[in-house]
Amino acid sequence: MADAMTESTPFWRSKTLDEMTQAEWESLCDGCGRCCLVKLEDEDSGKIHATDIGCRLFDAATCRCHDYANRSKTVPDCVTLTPEAVRTLPWLPPTCAYRLLGEGRDLPWWHPLVSGDPETVVAAGVSVRGKVHANEDEVAEEEIVERIVAWPLRWPKAARGPR
Secondary structure (H helix, E strand, O other): HHHHHHHHHOOOHOOHHHHOOOOHHOOOOOOOOOHHHHEEOOOOOEEEEEEEOOOOEOOOOOOOOOOOHHHHHHHHOOOOOOOHHHOOOOOOOOOHHHHHOOOOOOOOOOHHHHHHOOOOOHHOOOOOOOOOEEEEEOOOOOHHHEEEOHHHHHOOOHHHOOO
């Protein structure tokens, strides 16, 4: 009976982040694109500020990386998420599945692994689709600070609570 229960229990509820296969790990990404937005750190306070500027490899229409396999070579400061990184990165969005599971919480109703539909991320207002001003190569470096926005570091109202 315990084996039957384990088989029907989703992997994210039965495994730790460290125990997941590469495929399971990758499937946790909901494709929202929030982690691909340029972030600025206040040198004095250490506070992280999100912008509505995408990484140079970010495709704002699909909310995916143009060259995911080679992203760290092309963008040296691109952070590869690992279980250890998830436990220490202060800038992961509060809606991020890696962060939620790392904090012992469950995936929300809009996550594609729960809903079965990648569009629920958009419906819940979690996706950055339609919210990205430009990619970092299209904005002068001194203008990026003018693009600071609060929404990437908040839960959208539509995403709160069960549906």
